[in-house]
Amino acid sequence: MRHFTHKTFNKLRSLPWVLSVLVIAILAASPLFFIYKEVQQPTQEMWGFLAEEIENPDSPTGENDPSPLQNYVTGSLLMLAGVTVLTLIIGVGCAWLVSAFRFRGRALLSVLLCLPMAIPTYVMAVMYNELLMTSKYSLFIWVRENYSPAAAADFSIYWKFTLAILVLSFSFYPYVFIAARMAFKSQSAAYLESSRVLGHGLGSTFLKISLPLARPGIIAGLTLTLLETMNEFGAMKILGIETLTTGIFSAWLDFDELNSAVRISAIMMVLIFIILLFERLLRGRRKYHTHRSSASDFHGLAPRKLTTAFIWTVCLGVSFVTFILPVAKLVQQAALALPDRDLQPYLDLVLSSSWLAVRACFVIIIAAILLAYTVRIIPKWWIHLSAKISLLGYAIPGAILGVVLLSVKGSLHHSADDLAQWIFHSTVTGLIIAYAIRFLAVGYNPIEAGFKKINPHLDEASGSLGKSRLTTLFRIHLPLLRHSFLAAIVVLFVDVMKELPLTLILGPSNNDTLATKTYGLFAAEERIPEGSIPALILVVTSLLGLLIISTLLNKKRS
């Protein structure tokens, strides 16, 4: 009897934690259920137009032109393929150069190569458009005069796709670079030395030993890149590329058909699941255990003078093209607009964007702590599963979450109009919920990693001193986790500040953020110098964030 009551008591004690995890999981998974349910509904009027091939009486082969939907899919696939190839070459290549060799300035180059993360893709797109405008025009004229107008039209299409792939790769290669750099860095020096002693040179050692061993890390970085590519809206719109994401926006804005937008989302989610499946397969089944003994990490070979010059040229070249050049252009553009500008509106914008981001961070961090702590104190498989489901949002593009929440708003308007008004119009609750679903994983990962480093005996010691789990969390864990928090908050803050598609869809119409203001000035009004001011503020904010993170990481190491 006593045993029974004890057990019941324990269960009751766990109930609040379990419930909160379940609520988060259900909330995070609900967009997928919603998409599934919505696809069962009858199609709307314009869906036929979107999905049907277009008759083309002029076609020499008698074939129809592809449907808009086919164009969206082709556009997305082309972006994915191009970005995969380019980010792998740039990211893995640079990571190998700064890992394999030990030379002066290696730390500096490693930092420089991460900085493009601070430039939002839509800013990168506009700056490259500006930089290459005259070259494009002269080339276009040249092709038209030397070949044919048709060839010039083809040239325009090739140009736009190439530029889009370049812009996305320049923005996203740091994900691959960082993942590959960490993987190379953690490889035991003994593997590489064994390979050399067995008669293999540097190149052969890279291909046969370093690269296969780094594969899981590189694939994880690449997956992140591909998910970001799928999520991309601003740069695609600015460069005139039609993808599934821009398709969702057209269905919603041009045709005013949410059901069609959700249908496109469903197709997109299938593609995303294929990407995630590929990740599982490519990561490999074998888990390579790291070395049993504390084998020394590989610090790199001393290169010859010529090799050092080569590494500097390559890495500095990459950094110039992906960071220095676009930022220089941005500064120049902003300087054009600054003199005759009243800066007060920008200051207000900074404050309101930051306030929004702070509130979103707060909600996400609370949810992340709840999840990570519950996983720790109740290590059951279904809690783990719920936590995994809760993090799914990172794979769901912002545009999809946006239209799903819009549909929810639509149905709420019928049943509970006041509530809908409150969530989506008079407050930013809806937007913050959407941010939370999308960015929960970003906040969760550093916090969970921090929790893992805390010895479980501390929990037991605190419990044996009569403290409740909540007290233990506040008095023991949270103080120990402050570095992890700071890291999580900074990354989240920067991510939320830069976020575009969700904010465009769900942001209250009278309430711009730095991101939507930048995009609005760039895309809709083509006022590049004016837009460059909020864009520059965003870039500087992100750079500061990166600075804080890298200082934190360095502190941890020492």
Next chain:
Amino acid sequence: MDTTLTASNISKSLGGKTVLDHFSLTLEESEIIALLGNSGCGKTTFLRIVAGLETPDNGTIQISGNDITLQAAEKRNIGLVFQDFALFPHMSVKKNIVYGLHGLARSERKARVDEVLQLTGLEEVAEQYPHQLSGGQQQRVALARALAPKPSLVLLDEPFSNLDASRRDHLRKRVREILKESHTPAIIVTHDQADADLVADRVITMS
């Protein structure tokens, strides 16, 4: 007997500290030497200098009369068994052994792998991966991998320190047998007197 390795007056400082000071050593054909000493006495550094993974500040290394002091590690054809064995975790036992045989024709390669597998008694685990093997088996794979390219000598860095103490004597005998059977001269670096006694023909104490 011919001399395989002659190291003369090797000096090396690491981080401002002199690790090796005019150290000399000769290794005869088919001989097994144990370098005995406490950690930090420079024995592993000496091994790395012979393998070509470090360059000495002073002195020369000769193999069968040829000066190889400045030759790259990958050109030396010297076998090296790491303390933690450093078996490539993504390759099977066979692949690990083949890895050093890239200069040979396919048929020769296969013949040599079979020969080495037999010598080390690893035929049955040839298709397995390092993490599926016991510590003693991993050690033999590391030895087989080092011996496969018929190196002029093999260097072993604390080869028994990672192994179960109760099995060590048996494994020491096995390693000696394999080295003797393949007529490969070897230098074993160790801090354990028993390693020196049971494996080596000659012991050099470093301080």
